[in-house]
Amino acid sequence: MTGSGFGGNTIAAVASAPGNAPRAIVRLSGALEDLDSLFVEQVPRKRCAQAMTLRLGESELRVLVMVTIAPASYTGEDSLDVVIPGGPAVVQRVLSEVLAHDGIRQAEAGEFTARAYTNGRLGIEQAKAVAAIIAAENEAELAEVSRVMDAHLGEQASAWSTQAARLLALVEAGIDFADQEDVVAIAPGDLIQELDGLLAGVRANLSGEGVREAKRETPRVVLAGEPSSGKSTLFNAMLGQQRSVVDAQPGTTRDVIVEPMTLPGGGTIQLVDLAGLDEAPMGEFAQRIQELANKEIERADVVLWCEPTGVFGSSPKSSGATVRVRTKADQPIAHESAADVDVCALDGWHLDELKVAIVRACGLAGPAAGGAIAARFDSALREAERGLQNAKELASADAVQWELVAGELRSALDGLGVLAGRIEPDEVLGLIFQTFCIGK
Structure with a gap:
């Protein structure tokens, strides 16, 4: 090798x-x-x-x-x-x-x-599973590995690859017999119908949790909630250091505080702590603080909607995903929590689960797959989508140029081959196997 x-x-x-x-x-x-x-x-x-x-x-x-x-x-x-x-x-x-x-x-x-x-x-999917299990550092990450591997993306890609290869063979057969008017290997309408089916499968995976169309180089994860909702305490606990001032008096946090943070699997985010959201701010200065907080929420990739009791009102307006977090899980409540994750920042309870939830919401690499590896496989899936879409558009033309259709189908096969483990570039193999430990 x-x-x-x-x-x-x-x-x-x-x-x-x-x-x-x-x-x-x-x-x-x-x-x-x-x-x-x-x-x-x-x-x-x-x-x-x-x-x-x-x-x-x-x-x-x-x-x-x-x-x-x-x-x-x-x-x-x-x-x-x-x-x-x-x-x-x-x-x-x-x-x-x-x-x-x-x-x-x-x-x-x-x-x-x-x-x-x-x-x-x-x-290749089994090899990635071995790498992911080795790299899992706790039960939450191991559970996430199982969730990711249950998707059987390799098996799906293998089926897509077989179908695309069959379509390519039919198109090339039509090119070979182009001088015989009575030989039509595949009609444009039939090809478009099959390409639509392939595109639907590929795009379903592209729109899933594991794939993220990056808005910026590093995802921005914002902690939002009412004053004294435990945001700053959680912010410090996630960073492992006292970065935000914490006080029982509401309104302690006024500035936007931004710190880089590394998630399980090596992905990096910008973690942002804000002033508590107040529907009736008193004075011009307080209004400015609220405007700044709302702007940060609107541009966030992920909002951690913090609430101490697990009873959530309307989520803040944001273009990104929202993860509901009950911040004071050490305190008893008389009702069932509606949070996605219940945590206790004081003793670190379920902080690992919250980090995994952020990985999912950001669409970053699964915790053990490795960011570089996941990016290469995401790129391969997008290459396949591009080739299939281009082939469909070419087949929809009044005068179909079958040689160009064949070329786009080959491009799609290149991407699907990476996922199915059949046409694996050497450098991708190196990325996968060299993240293992010696003896595996």
Whole structure:
């Protein structure tokens, strides 16, 4: 897989968590012939778990070896999992001895999964799921991974790709037999009808939570609510620092306070704290403060509509999405909360869930997919939409230029191929697999 930064040979890495443990695993993938010299005994040529003797220079170590034969292993290659005592010194000694053998080298980050993809053991969506699960830092992010992967975008794209390829074949057949008047591979009306179906599927995904047509380089997320609704306390808790002045007296916050914040998965937002919204401001200065707050709300990508009891009135006017937040979930209420997320800024309860909700509302990358990867796949989906739409417009002309239609269908296939895992550019593969940890 040279184009993605991975070479050949047999690879090895520690596949268990670092630190002291009763047992650790050193994983190898490649040719069994490269592995025989590691042991006193010959490595079995069948799937099994067997006690063997590992050579460690002039000494030896009894280990459990689990053998998986190609193509039935995770990587699709002959693979060994060597179970050894879990002390860090022993693990390092074993790995060093393994890597000292000819034909065996240290695996790069994500290389086991990259080989699984190359050998047809995993589709690109499955590889992305592995990366997402590894990167999830808490239960909320893991739940978000499950939600994103349940979309089966890869399967949908594969079906779209098959349909687009069939249409391209029909169009090209018509071009090949253009000199025969009685041969029409596909009529323009039939082609347009099928393209409409494809476009509907692609656009349904483009308009979903996971895709965002960026209004600006960094989304602007504004905390809004009445005075003393807990906005500034929540603002400080989300940043992890005392940035806004907090006081029981209403009207403490007057200026617009803007701070950058990194969300799960690496996406960045501008988090904005405002003055509390007052329907009857007293005096010209107070009115100016309210006007400034309302302007910030109107231009926000996402409004966090803050209310301490979970009873929400009319949402503020904004062109962006609104997430209703009950800010004082530590206090009892006599009714069911209508909030999208209930949080307690004092002890951090459900702040992770709120951050995931912001990721969804902003349409940023899923928390573990990685911003760069998600952007490339979003771009591929838009490339597919562009090609399908252009092909439809060309097919609607009075005199259809079929060569141009075929060219646009090929462009659409290029985009769909990225999503389906069939025509994956090397640099995208590198982005995906190199975000993994060593040994995966």
